[in-house]
Amino acid sequence: MHDVVTKSRDVTLLEVLDRVLDKGVVISGDAVISVADVDLIYLGLKVLLSSVETMEQLRGAPITGPMQEPT
Amino acid sequence: MTENRLVYLYCVTNEEPKLTETKDLVDNLYFFCHRGLYAVTSKVKESEFGEEGLKKNMADLEWVKANASTHEKIIEQVMANADVIPFKFGTLFNTDDSLKAMLEEYSEEFKTILRKLKDKEEWGVKIYCDTNKLKESVINNEPEILKIEGEIKSSPPGKAFFLEKKKTELLAQEVNRKINEYSQESFQLLEELSFEARINKLLPKEVTEREDDMVLNSAFLVGKNEVGDFINMVDTLKMHYENKGFFIDCTGSWPPYNFCGFSNQKVRNA
Numbered sequence: 001m002h003d004v005v006t007k008s009r010d011v012t013l014l015e016v017l018d019r020v021l022d023k024g025v026v027i028s029g030d031a032v033i034s035v036a037d038v039d040l041i042y043l044g045l046k047v048l049l050s051s052v053e054t055m056e057q058l059r060g061a062p063i064t065g066p067m068q069e070p071t
Numbered sequence: 072m073t074e075n076r077l078v079y080l081y082c083v084t085n086e087e088p089k090l091t092e093t094k095d096l097v098d099n100l101y102f103f104c105h106r107g108l109y110a111v112t113s114k115v116k117e118s119e120f121g122e123e124g125l126k127k128n129m130a131d132l133e134w135v136k137a138n139a140s141t142h143e144k145i146i147e148q149v150m151a152n153a154d155v156i157p158f159k160f161g162t163l164f165n166t167d168d169s170l171k172a173m174l175e176e177y178s179e180e181f182k183t184i185l186r187k188l189k190d191k192e193e194w195g196v197k198i199y200c201d202t203n204k205l206k207e208s209v210i211n212n213e214p215e216i217l218k219i220e221g222e223i224k225s226s227p228p229g230k231a232f233f234l235e236k237k238k239t240e241l242l243a244q245e246v247n248r249k250i251n252e253y254s255q256e257s258f259q260l261l262e263e264l265s266f267e268a269r270i271n272k273l274l275p276k277e278v279t280e281r282e283d284d285m286v287l288n289s290a291f292l293v294g295k296n297e298v299g300d301f302i303n304m305v306d307t308l309k310m311h312y313e314n315k316g317f318f319i320d321c322t323g324s325w326p327p328y329n330f331c332g333f334s335n336q337k338v339r340n341a
Contacts, residue, residue, distance in 0.1 A: 013136060013140065014274070014278060014279060014280070015195060015322050015325075016139055016140055016143045017135070017136075017139050018195075018271075018274065018288075019143070019157075019195075019325060019326075019328040019329070020139040020140075020142050020143050020159075020160045020328070021135075021139060021159075021160050022159075022271075023157075023159065023271075023328035023329050024157045024158050024159035024160070024162075024326075024328045024331065025083075025156055025157065025158045025159060025162075025331045026158075026159050026162075027158070027162060027173060027177075
């Protein structure tokens with residue numbers, strides 16, 4: 001596990017992700033390689049959200065347990 | 072066997088960055104100067120940050136967490152001694168020269184933004200609402216709802232049923248009204264103490280991992296001399312609202328992610 005929240009002030013990972021993935025200067029064009037054009041970078045927190053759900057499903061759904069809603 | 076490397080851009084500043092405490096965050100962190108602007112960068116593996124690799128890694132929450140927080144920490148280091156323009160996570164160039172070409176193209180825009188950001192900080196304010204607690208506060212303080220409650224007690228079952236329905240509707244309306252009123256009022260009071268303010272999209276509970284609902288997600292560009300006033304206002308709002316079911320989460324100072332006002336997409340689409 002990476003120690004991701006080691007700031008002197010009390011800041012959650014949510015706050016970091018809310019900014020780093022979703023805000024900040026966006027540059028596109030010839031100089032920048034094509035990943036900047038890939039939608040997934042712009043999706044930002046939606047990507048995170050789907051990842052969270054994936055993680056929860058992996059973590060929280062034993063094979064014999066009830067099926068989770070796929071939303 | 073040397074793997075191809077890409078250039079990852081963290082931030083741009085107009086003062087020489089001090090990168091003393093970033094050694095253990097990433098390998099290959101460096102900066103260079105072009106047209107009076109410093110770009111803080113590192114060399115990353117194409118297998119990890121190239122189009123294919125990044126697509127795969129963005130689905131890995133642990134990878135995203137670790138790398139997003141490294142991105143943030145490096146910018147914060149630079150921010151400790153200089154005004155910064157933070158770039159979005161995953162801004163990548165093929166070579167230093169392609170990054171230089173970008174700096175060349177937008178140097179005036181970046182300098183204008185840096186002048187605007189001088190002596191200012193970004194602060195974030197998120198407000199959450201525990202709807203059940205707010206309901207209690209509304210029930211006990213709204214004369215109309217108290218009146219209906221009285222009527223319900225003295226009414227026959229049929230009439231009481233409809234009154235109960237009316238009360239539920241009224242309560243829901245009133246709760247919504249209060250949420251709007253409190254979050255708008257909070258935003259406006261804080262906006263008055265700021266140079267600029269932004270309202271961002273609300274984040275769902277799956278992301279916040281909180282029981283209560285986010286009702287305001289906002290960011291403020293505050294003058295360094297006004298930060299004290301800003302925090303005092305947040306404390307005042309907490310005093311007024313926290314017993315009514317609201318929770319106010321104020322964080323800062325942040326790199327000015329919300330106030331760099333620059334995207335060259337508009338320019339290109341024009």
